[in-house]
Amino acid sequence: MSAVNAAGWRPEMGSAAAGSAETTSGDKALMLEEALIFELREPGTCGVDIDAADRGPVAGLARFLRKAPAALPGLSEPETVRHYTRLSRQNYAIDLGPFPLGSCTMKHNPRLNEKVARMPGFADVHPLAPQQSARGALEVINQLAFWLIELTGMHGVAMSPKAGAHGELCGVLCIKAALEARGENRTVMLVPESAHGTNPATAAFAGFSIESIPATADGRVDLAALTARLGPDVAGVMITNPNTCGLFEREMKTISDAVHAAGGYVYCDGANFNAIVGKVRPGDLGIDAMHINLHKTFSTPHGGGGPGSGPVVLSKALSPFGPLPYTARMPDGTVRLIEEEDGAAEHPQSFGRMAAFHGQMGMFTRALAYILSHGADGLARVAEDAVLNANYVLRSLEGELEAPFAGSGPCMHEALFSDAGLAEGFTTLDIAKGLIDEGFHPMTVYFPLVVHGAMLVEPTETESKAGLDRFIGSLRSLARRAKQGDEGLKSAPHFAPRRRLDETQAARKPVLVWKGDAAA
Amino acid sequence: MSRYFTQDHEWIDVDGDSATVGITDYAQSQLGDITFVELPAAGTAVKKGDAPCVVDSVKAASDVYSPASGTVTEENAALADEPELVNSDAEGAGWLFRLTLSDAGELDGLMDRAAYDEYVAGL
Numbered sequence: 001m002s003a004v005n006a007a008g009w010r011p012e013m014g015s016a017a018a019g020s021a022e023t024t025s026g027d028k029a030l031m032l033e034e035a036l037i038f039e040l041r042e043p044g045t046c047g048v049d050i051d052a053a054d055r056g057p058v059a060g061l062a063r064f065l066r067k068a069p070a071a072l073p074g075l076s077e078p079e080t081v082r083h084y085t086r087l088s089r090q091n092y093a094i095d096l097g098p099f100p101l102g103s104c105t106m107k108h109n110p111r112l113n114e115k116v117a118r119m120p121g122f123a124d125v126h127p128l129a130p131q132q133s134a135r136g137a138l139e140v141i142n143q144l145a146f147w148l149i150e151l152t153g154m155h156g157v158a159m160s161p162k163a164g165a166h167g168e169l170c171g172v173l174c175i176k177a178a179l180e181a182r183g184e185n186r187t188v189m190l191v192p193e194s195a196h197g198t199n200p201a202t203a204a205f206a207g208f209s210i211e212s213i214p215a216t217a218d219g220r221v222d223l224a225a226l227t228a229r230l231g232p233d234v235a236g237v238m239i240t241n242p243n244t245c246g247l248f249e250r251e252m253k254t255i256s257d258a259v260h261a262a263g264g265y266v267y268c269d270g271a272n273f274n275a276i277v278g279k280v281r282p283g284d285l286g287i288d289a290m291h292i293n294l295h296k297t298f299s300t301p302h303g304g305g306g307p308g309s310g311p312v313v314l315s316k317a318l319s320p321f322g323p324l325p326y327t328a329r330m331p332d333g334t335v336r337l338i339e340e341e342d343g344a345a346e347h348p349q350s351f352g353r354m355a356a357f358h359g360q361m362g363m364f365t366r367a368l369a370y371i372l373s374h375g376a377d378g379l380a381r382v383a384e385d386a387v388l389n390a391n392y393v394l395r396s397l398e399g400e401l402e403a404p405f406a407g408s409g410p411c412m413h414e415a416l417f418s419d420a421g422l423a424e425g426f427t428t429l430d431i432a433k434g435l436i437d438e439g440f441h442p443m444t445v446y447f448p449l450v451v452h453g454a455m456l457v458e459p460t461e462t463e464s465k466a467g468l469d470r471f472i473g474s475l476r477s478l479a480r481r482a483k484q485g486d487e488g489l490k491s492a493p494h495f496a497p498r499r500r501l502d503e504t505q506a507a508r509k510p511v512l513v514w515k516g517d518a519a520a
Numbered sequence: 521m522s523r524y525f526t527q528d529h530e531w532i533d534v535d536g537d538s539a540t541v542g543i544t545d546y547a548q549s550q551l552g553d554i555t556f557v558e559l560p561a562a563g564t565a566v567k568k569g570d571a572p573c574v575v576d577s578v579k580a581a582s583d584v585y586s587p588a589s590g591t592v593t594e595e596n597a598a599l600a601d602e603p604e605l606v607n608s609d610a611e612g613a614g615w616l617f618r619l620t621l622s623d624a625g626e627l628d629g630l631m632d633r634a635a636y637d638e639y640v641a642g643l
Contacts, residue, residue: 446579446580449580503553503578504553504555504578504604507553507555507556507576507578508555508556508603508604
């Protein structure tokens with residue numbers, strides 16, 4: 001690994017130096033050019049040896065015969081392998097370097113998890129296999145369910161939701177079912193400004209109307225405004241804790257007690273549970289439902305948008321309404337999947353199903369491997385180190401970038417900065433693009449919305465101090481360039497295969513399908 | 521014709537009981553490049569504070585709140601092909617929708633140009 005700023009570049013040297021051949025990190029976003037596979041085609045080439053047809057089409061199917069050859073690329077096997085390998089080198093991944101996307105928790109995926117997930121008994125199990133032939137998989141689901149309940153101090157868990165927002169919907173449907181069982185028509189869901197954007201979307205999807213609760217100046221829920229709004233029309237509140245400003249909602253128990261006293265339920269968005277796992281049990285804070293992003297807190301991979309897994313832990317009050325199927329241990333020690341035919345007797349108030357099958361098996365095995373290999377002390381250490389790393393980033397940069405909640409106490413797992421103080425015409429986007437030149441994936445930008453030009457950095461627990469120093473060094477130099485009005489930064493990235501992309505045109509007139517010579 | 525402004529950065533031109541609504545130049549500058557505008561169809565009944573319109577930019581999707589109650593009479597059809605009009609001329613050709621007001625009294629709490637400019641300067 002090269003030394004920080006090996007070239008000795010200083011902000012006062014301006015863009016001439018930056019635009020030469022050096023970056024502060026010594027790394028360059030060097031990538032190979034690669035054409036689309038259709039543009040690489042060699043007519044007549046085929047990677048597989050297909051026997052010539054020895055007879056005509058089956059009677060009655062002749063009308064489905066192709067009228068023209070399929071527009072397949074036509075490449076040899078080695079060319080195909082090279083194409084995808086070259087493409088893979090253009091991807092930036094957590095296995096290549098820090099991935100500081102705030103709110104996404106792009107943490108290292110231990111290889112032990114991968115080994116376990118690939119065991120044929122788990123990897124090849126079919127969701128319709130007879131239960132007696134999938135006992136190991138059912139045991140994994142049940143053990144993971146046990147540990148999720150144990151770690152959260154809750155009463156029950158629904159394992160089938162496929163991701164965070166799906167988990168939110170599951171929790172909110174439990175609340176709706178509980179209200180219906182009480183014969184109450186409560187239509188309003190309260191959502192603080194510091195919550196994840198999916199929270200109001202979920203509540204609206206479930207048929208509730210949304211009312212926003214303001215944040216205080218220190219970035220937390222305005223308790224007075226929240227309690228003032230409680231009443232017989234309020235179904236509940238959806239709070240993200242730790243919240244999107246990277247802060248712990250210290251008044252959580254007080255909020256829960258007030259909501260319960262007014263007859264409502266408390267949903268907690270647990271996407272940020274990785275900051276408090278092993279340290280805080282949401283059940284002790286009076287929470288009724290909370291989804292856990294296995295793909296964040298428990299390290300199951302989620303690059304490229306999936307697959308996620310969002311089990312929902314439920315309080316005693318909401319557990320009777322949870323979805324089918326679920327696992328239960330039988331008197332003979334085996335684990336059995338409880339579906340509709342058994343559920344009518346054993347789980348009669350269930351609101352229904354969230355998914356066709358039992359959940360994301362590949363995520364379950366990885367998450368359980370992560371939990372068991374870390375142990376209780378290891379999981380607490382995960383949270384401690386995630387918080388320590390984020391605070392190191394926050395305190396190292398608060399003099400360079402405006403940190404609107406730096407005075408609100410320690411942050412949790414992510415550090416939030418704003419664009420205040422940048423030179424006229426310079427934006428958060430310029431800094432994000434500059435990070436590409438420095439060889440880093442940019443942080444989350446323009447989220448959360450409560451901060452102008454937000455930059456949200458989540459380093460995760462596995463980054464070393466040396467690695468963080470390298471990232472901080474790059475971000476510090478970019479902040480100085482943006483404050484000094486270095487014009488070179490406005491046209492970054494300079495070293496990536498493509499320069500500043502026209503994101504506006506890409507959104508207004510997207511080209512999503514290769515058309516090429518397909519029509520010919 | 522009089523123009524009023526809201527704290528949420530909408531403007532409304534009022535001429536008798538008909539009105540035109542858009543977002544202010546300050547609002548478009550904060551949103552960045554507009555990529556899509558979702559408009560209410562003619563005939564839609566809106567209440568003051570409803571969000572009948574969504575403006576998407578490269579940064580975010582933002583609700584536009586109706587400054588007054590009424591029935592939508594026309595949407596700015598030009599924005600379907602040229603959403604960038606909201607960037608280039610937010611307080612003119614980039615108007616969003618027209619409506620027939622049902623309660624002109626609702627306009628009382630809105631700001632005039634001078635008050636709005638002062639409000640923006642204080643942000």
